[in-house]
Amino acid sequence: MKIAIIGAGNLGVSIATGILHSGGATSMYLTRRNLEALKGFEEYGRVTLTRDNREAVAGSDILIFAVQPLHFASILESVKDLLHDNHVLISTITGFSLSAMEAIVGPDRYLIRAMPNTAIAVGRSMTCLASNEAGKKRVELAAAIFNRMGHTLMIPEQQMQAATVICASGIAFWMRLIRATTQGAIQLGFDAKEARELAMHTCGGAAELLIQSGHHPEEEIDRVTTPMGCTIEGLNEMEHQGLSSSLIKGIVASYDKITQISKG
Ligand SMILES: NC(=O)C1=CN([C@@H]2O[C@H](COP(=O)(O)OP(=O)(O)OC[C@H]3O[C@@H](n4cnc5c(N)ncnc54)[C@H](OP(=O)(O)O)[C@@H]3O)[C@@H](O)[C@H]2O)C=CC1
Numbered sequence: 190m191k192i193a194i195i196g197a198g199n200l201g202v203s204i205a206t207g208i209l210h211s212g213g214a215t216s217m218y219l220t221r222r223n224l225e226a227l228k229g230f231e232e233y234g235r236v237t238l239t240r241d242n243r244e245a246v247a248g249s250d251i252l253i254f255a256v257q258p259l260h261f262a263s264i265l266e267s268v269k270d271l272l273h274d275n276h277v278l279i280s281t282i283t284g285f286s287l288s289a290m291e292a293i294v295g296p297d298r299y300l301i302r303a304m305p306n307t308a309i310a311v312g313r314s315m316t317c318l319a320s321n322e323a324g325k326k327r328v329e330l331a332a333a334i335f336n337r338m339g340h341t342l343m344i345p346e347q348q349m350q351a352a353t354v355i356c357a358s359g360i361a362f363w364m365r366l367i368r369a370t371t372q373g374a375i376q377l378g379f380d381a382k383e384a385r386e387l388a389m390h391t392c393g394g395a396a397e398l399l400i401q402s403g404h405h406p407e408e409e410i411d412r413v414t415t416p417m418g419c420t421i422e423g424l425n426e427m428e429h430q431g432l433s434s435s436l437i438k439g440i441v442a443s444y445d446k447i448t449q450i451s452k453g
């Protein structure tokens with residue numbers, strides 16, 4: 190597969206790293222204006238770094254766009270004359286609809302929206318996918334690409350905004366919870382490195398328990414909360430302080446912000 194990542198910033202580099210580590214491309218173009226920031230990728234023989242999006246589009250079949258929302262329309266405009274029948278366009282752009290893409294490149298192109306997260310770099314992204322009508326013929330190909338780097342779910346495009354918050358922003362939300370847990374562990378006497386180790390692996394274990402068992406979180410919580418024990422004491426205090434409520438309010442605030450972003 191010849192893949193181009195147009196806009197190799199935070200997410201683009203994470204995707205590139207995931208693809209390279211999973212052996213998912215025969216060749217790859219990475220584009221951005223400041224190529225200095227991509228130093229290190231030259232070591233991979235099959236990667237071409239360029240400022241020229243047109244060169245990357247002409248040399249690839251799968252185009253993954255990872256530029257900021259405000260840049261996307263003009264970049265699509267600047268390459269649309271190079272698009273051919275086999276090109277698959279995958280957009281990770283927040284708040285930019287398939288119909289807005291179709292308005293630029295036409296409805297006959299294979300258009301897919303993908304919402305991965307930065308854990309794609311280590312093969313553990315939760316990636317949601319949606320396509321336009323034409324793109325339905327290539328959505329399995331897109332799923333195959335992203336399944337090599339985590340888990341995928343097909344969703345209706347209307348849910349892409351919510352998926353952005355839960356899956357993409359979600360990485361930051363979970364990181365903050367891990368950081369807070371780390372701070373608590375330090376206060377209880379662990380040194381910083383050990384505290385982080387305990388927090389990270391406990392978090393990973395909790396997620397893995399749910400993934401492997403299919404249980405509801407409360408079922409697993411019930412197994413931990415010994416009657417009159419320390420866990421329920423801590424959990425109830427967290428809820429008195431608004432833990433679940435503040436998480437839900439934050440999620441809704443992120444969602445509302447995407448509505449603003451999509452209005453340009
Ligand atoms: N970060 C995340 O975790 C996620 C981000 N997204 C979405 O992905 C997109 C990128 O986000 P993020 O990676 O955070 O943003 P970044 O700003 O880190 O990355 C965007 C990159 O685009 C490059 N760029 C700007 N103009 C051009 C151009 N004309 N041609 C080629 N490259 C260009 C910039 O580099 P330079 O200035 O050197 O050109 C920059 O590195 C956004 O639309 C975001 O909504 C979606 C899911 C998760």
Ligand SMILES: O=C(O)[C@@H]1CCC=N1
Nearest residue numbers: 283353354357358359
């Ligand atoms: O913060 C943002 O707007 C982007 C989209 C989700 C993750 N990063």
